[in-house]
Amino acid sequence: xSVSFLTPLAALVGLIGALGAWALVAxxxxxxxxxxxxxxPAAGRRATLVDLGLVALVSGLVALAAAQPVxxxxxxxxxREGAEVLIVMDVxxxxxxxxxxxxxxxLDRARAVAxxxxxxxxxxxxxxxxxSDRVLPHLFPTLGANAFAAVIDRAIGIERPPPDRRxxxxxxxxALGDLGRVAFFRPDSARRIAVVVTDGETxxxxxxxxxDRLREGHVSTIFVQVWRGDEAVFDxxxxxxxxxxxDPTSSRSLRLVAGAxxxxxxxxxxxxxxxxxxxxxxxxxxxxxxxxxxxxxxxAPQALLAAFVPLAVLLYRRNL
Numbered sequence: 652x653s654v655s656f657l658t659p660l661a662a663l664v665g666l667i668g669a670l671g672a673w674a675l676v677a678x679x680x681x682x683x684x685x686x687x688x689x690x691x692p693a694a695g696r697r698a699t700l701v702d703l704g705l706v707a708l709v710s711g712l713v714a715l716a717a718a719q720p721v722x723x724x725x726x727x728x729x730x731r732e733g734a735e736v737l738i739v740m741d742v743x744x745x746x747x748x749x750x751x752x753x754x755x756x757x758l759d760r761a762r763a764v765a766x767x768x769x770x771x772x773x774x775x776x777x778x779x780x781x782x783s784d785r786v787l788p789h790l791f792p793t794l795g796a797n798a799f800a801a802v803i804d805r806a807i808g809i810e811r812p813p814p815d816r817r818x819x820x821x822x823x824x825x826a827l828g829d830l831g832r833v834a835f836f837r838p839d840s841a842r843r844i845a846v847v848v849t850d851g852e853t854x855x856x857x858x859x860x861x862x863d864r865l866r867e868g869h870v871s872t873i874f875v876q877v878w879r880g881d882e883a884v885f886d887x888x889x890x891x892x893x894x895x896x897x898d899p900t901s902s903r904s905l906r907l908v909a910g911a912x913x914x915x916x917x918x919x920x921x922x923x924x925x926x927x928x929x930x931x932x933x934x935x936x937x938x939x940x941x942x943x944x945x946x947x948x949x950x951a952p953q954a955l956l957a958a959f960v961p962l963a964v965l966l967y968r969r970n971l
Contacts, residue, residue, distance in 0.1 A: 657719035657949075664717045668710020672703055698968075705965040712958035713893035716951045718762045723947040728794045729938040734842040735776045735792035736929060737835055740807050741849035741877075742781045745824045747809055748850070748882035748897065752889035757877045761848040762803050764875055764919055768846065769799050771926040774938055780835065781807060782847065783814035784823040788835055797947065822853040824908050829863045831868020841871045844932045846925075850878040851905030852898040865912060871932045872914040875925060877906055 656662070676699070693906045746758040755763075769777050776792035790802040814823075827847065829835075837841045845865075851874075865872060878901055884892040898904075902916075909916045917925045 652724040655721050659718050661717035662714040665710045665714025665833035668706055671706045707959045708961040709958050712954050716954040720950045721947050723861050730774050730776060730794045731936050732939045733840055734933045735836050736841045736844045737778045737780055738772050739780045739782050739845055739847045741822055742809055742811055743783050745850055745852045745885045752885045757850050760919055761877045764848050766926060767804050767922050784826060786813060786826045786829050801929035824853050825856040826863055826945045831864040831870045842933055844929060846873045848875045851876050853904055862971050872912050873928050874905060874909050874914055875919055876916055877919045
């Protein structure tokens with residue numbers, strides 16, 4: 652186990668506690684002088700030391716929280732053998748569409764779908780790929796949840812890589828055929844599931860060729876549609892792009908493709924059906940050891956909450 656700090660210099664905020672201690676000592680001295688002049692008992696030295704300790708504890712915990720400590724440890728992993736899931740994210744420009752500039756884009760919602768699915772099947776190796784007019788692997792199937800989250804949040808983006816600009820709508824489902832021909836999955840994986848998260852706005856595709864290639868590669872597909880008919884693409888200033896209009900035929904086109912592949916089409920909000928469909932294709936199997944992975948946990952929230960305990964005690968003693 653190891654401990655590291657994301658922002659160690661931020662711990663200097665704890666020096667404010669020195670000012671609080673100085674103010675406390677100065678106030679106690681004035682109180683003692685007044686009590687002496689009035690022939691009243693003054694606060695004892697022990698009470699002052701207790702209060703100084705509480706101030707030091709509060710400032711120390713705040714400093715610790717500001718430094719953002721992270722505890723990391725290595726732990727063994729167990730997962731399904733011979734089963735892998737690849738989440739294929741549509742990254743074409745139409746995935747920027749949303750109902751209003753303040754709402755999440757289709758790609759943002761697609762990220763949320765991917766994360767919900769990943770958390771529901773922790774025992775399965777899951778990878779990430781992007782889809783435009785080609786399929787590009789970003790993360791080969793792995794049990795590492797941290798690696799998955801990092802790729803979904805940082806590597807997946809609109810037009811990464813840029814599609815062929817000659818296409819009227821760049822999403823080309825024909826590229827999914829590469830999943831059955833290129834090494835996106837391990838050779839020993841008998842169950843290969845591709846979950847395609849897309850808005851369904853696509854160019855025509857040779858369904859027979861696509862079906863043959865996926866079948867030859869033993870790849871089973873599931874489609875998740877992230878689409879609403881009242882969405883638009885907005886620029887950074889919130890101005891609507893007049894060149895984009897939602898394709899009203901997208902749902903029909905997507906179901907046509909899915910029907911040729913014997914694949915379900917699931918709505919973005921139906922996580923239960925998505926997980927059930929994936930688990931049905933994964934089947935059952937024993938969990939086996941699959942190496943070790945680094946697991947990390949941030950402790951800043953806990954340290955900040957802990958600081959409220961001595962602070963509450965200090966305020967209580969002050970009001971006695």
